[in-house]
Amino acid sequence: MLRLRAILAALLLGAPLAASAADITRIASSFDEDDPFDLFIDVGFERTQSREKIVREQLAGTELQEASEVWHKAVDSRLNLKLAIGLYKDLEFSFGLPLILQQNDSYNFVSGTNDANSTIVNNCLNPDGTLSSTACPSSLFTIPQTSKRGGLGNMHFGMAYAFFNQQRDDTKPMWLVGLDYEAPTAKVRDPSEDNTAVTNTKGNVGDGVHKYTFYTSLSRKMGVAEPYFKASYTLPVLGPGFYSNCAHPETLGTPENCGVGKWNRKETGIHAPQVASFLFGSEFTAFRDTNKDQKFALDIRTIGNYVSAGRYYNELSAAMGKLLSSSDFFQVGGQVGATASAGEAFTLRASGTFLYDTDHTLTNESLGVTPQDAAANPSNPDINPNFDYRTDLTTRRFRATESTTFRLELSASFAF
Template structure:
């Protein structure tokens, strides 16, 4: 009862309950007078599930216009026809090591073990083999028609992948460290480099059986970030901003490796359509998160702490050509429209001592609607543009070989709608 009263008093009065920084501004620091060496080992289990309704654009001459007169209630236009539910799951074990190189200077290393990375497809209600445009497709990639239906992909189906992911190396420095000077906040800047060490994922392979596919995108990723936190009584508000720059690495995949999915395969590796131009173009990602940890209990002498963590998350993902929700089904990289992720996270942290910390969190994200098959037909040369002409897919080498008339033409594109992401994380951190 005495301890409970002390905790309640601290919560009400805002008294300091320990000097540990928020998790987003934790840093390994060595050669301090009272702490000559820091080493952190983190083991994190992460389960991510994405639930997306995939729709398809379709022309219709019966679009309801509620503002039109009664005799003009229907006008032609474009609708989105619900086709399939996509359920993506990613289960992984992340192992990370952080070492203090000097005062407030940290080097880190990480390696994910991807236990399971699956894509599952199933019809939405009221859609089936008889009325689905996926099953009853009569177009070839070049736009020619077929006599009998040729399904774009099998529904229902499940594609499976797994293996070691990309290694990550990082450097971080704390300009201010509240643990050393309590008149200042924690302020970190850092750079993480993701090296494309995972085996290349080939989306054209059928991984619906027992054999699992690879998970590597063969892309270098450089993530710059800065984070702040300032402990004030029981609250430890924080902010973090980040930006990821992708750079194509060696051995990137190109859809030109599989001519069956190309509208104009003859243009592959001709002129401007090099492997670099037709290959993966990972998106730029920028975002922020802000929130606060709230300490419910802390014993500085024993290094014990229990805190709750509430944060808001916002992320922008640029357009690009990469592996998205339909890549496993259509068997190729897909030009994806830009979109936003917004959501939040709730977590709890418990430290049994300075050497051991447990953390659990749940995250919910909403992904704004965006096109999943959005390849450009190509760029017409100046003489065609100035004369008002258009590209001729049958003879013009300026036509993008990635363009697929079945899925990239307006009124046939696939879109991601009602997309939600759920994530559960459990981690254990060991300090030496």
Template sequence: MSRLRAVVAALTLGVPFVATAADVTRVASSFEDDDPFGMFIDVGFEHSQRREKIVREALPTQPGGTRQYQNELWYRGSDTRLNLDVAFGISPDVELSFGLPVILLRDESWHFVAGTNESNSSIINNRVVNNCSATGEPCTAAVPQPLFAVPLETHRGGLGNVRLGFAWGIFNQRKDETKPNWVVGLDYEAPTAERLDPTVPTQDERGPVGDRVHKYTVYTALSRKIGLADPYFRVHYTVPVRGPGAYSNCEHPSETPQNLGRPQNCGLTGWDRKETGIQAPHTGGVQFGSEFLVIDQPKRHFTLDLRAIANYVSEGRYYNELSGPLRKLLYTGDYLQVGGQFAVKMKVSDVLSLGGTGMLLHNTDHVLTDEKIGKDLDGNGSVDLTGNPQEINPNFDFRTDFVSRRFHATESKDIRLDLSATFAF
């Protein structure tokens, strides 16, 4: 019973403890009475995968029936990178940070699902052809015109975007035990990576990974140590801003006309680069969980971290899971990510800590090819495909964006594994 009472006391405020912040509220602090300079150096090896089934819409087999979906492809994308980050205090509870990912491998592959092959795949047996009439209407080919070859692989890599960060610890439980740790911050991701061009094949050599988009992330996090537990909460939101030189599908209208329903509209009134180029998604999310101190020795700590995650990814036009085969940015529907994370961290000395993380997210079903057919430029209340073909969106692909021909992502899951080392000074 005495041991049970000790455990209960440790999980409450009934025993003394040294208040330390959970990782989500960690801030490098300098010019403290007992620590004139604070700095963290994080080195992480990260591997992530997305696996999903890609299906395609089909018209109902019976009048008034529900829309059908045909199984087409298994998609697998993997990303292996080295993350380098440094954070240092510029005043008490205020830090600046810098980060740079080195993307060693970013590979994608597409294969038929079981039961689908070249004889029955709508990808291989496509007969719809873009840009084959003066009025902007598609036509039907006498023989199949495959959308792309299956199986297929792409390979990319290189330096990622530089990240700059600012964080302020408004409250610090170590200094005032009546308050939690509360941090607010702003991260800026600069478009420093070499720009990705989806029309350039990457089967034989690795292509670049940059999107030329500025990303601003605001966040706040709270944590409070209670005995051996350190529960926390974090919320974040990212706003993308297209940078100079961002890619547009209209960049190569004469080289890839089969992917554009009306390439001759590129650059006309209403279809400038802002309208036809990348429209990166807004993202936001919440995380909540707790760290648990399992081993607490003078110079050695072992911590478990259990976390629930929910993210929202808005609609937008960007490089998605079918951009590689279709060689263009695709308008993608919004979706939710829900899942969790398990992490362990061991402090092996006053300077060095080692950690490992595993994360699993489920992505809700979403459309992968959903470009709008056009917009009403003359104000008559409708998009005139034949009467005024300049109203046709040059990005629109009659083969893949038309209702009953669109592609969807289903059974989508993200897995991430991360090994890290933190040096604290």
């Protein structure tokens, strides 16, 4: 142990390190004359809390209205571990692994809604649209309730290359392009499992989907300011262990169509959304001591995300016990952060992020045929087995409104 401590101390105090850049364009680079090897180890804590009001469409005469039903609150706390190694000049390989401490979903009535007037509680329909012959009313789900999940998340592998490096040529900006691959290594979540306080068990957190994120980022040091920009696109691809609602067809409208015709497992399973993102902002150096390699900087950025339509684990999935089809929506917001370096080898970062989601539908499954054809032939094999007449039919759909997210991140970075 004494020998190991001595080696670490020598690396921390004596290793030649690359000059600092904006965090968003930081890259590990090796085989430089004054910096033969770069290694970054990041350890961080992240807590994300989101809240939205879930409303439901109702037909009042000939007018479509929305009835306020429940508040949904989601809390995600995790430890993020990341390792970045310089493979060559301006070429980086990275590996990341999140440990998800909690991933909880809670549902409670909004003010003015209760068991007596909630359309969720006072339901008399079966998923196929017929009247329930056993219990009326038959609640769609229990309110209040809290479901819990946790465990190791998906592994991340990344490659990045800097086409321009301002630290080498101060006439050019920092310009990175990269690929982040999220492998479906976490145990796949089964939304039909009861992970509430009744069972006192934690569910899994995986989705069984490969995710490829292509990105580019630029920054330019100009005095105390270093403005930057980043754009990215995430492409999801089904993995071998993805979940399909047909694995537990009891909540489906036409379960007999599972596996029939075009309704194979791929078609009825998860359809993860594509995500296009951009952010721009600037770091502002408030203090710098070049002799001691100390620095304090503020980071302010604007964030925008577009999330496409898809069938996945959305805000209502924990309650309904299945994958649900969401419409597309935008996320807009910003982040304020601070970075403090006690030397080139150690950096602390803290940030707070606020995001607002545009209103979007949470139960938007397609029937697969026209309503007239479905009424004429309820056993039509072209009817989408995922379609639930209780929630996917116009005048019964659920929507997320007033959606806000706040994220707090604290991290420490060690450079070797």
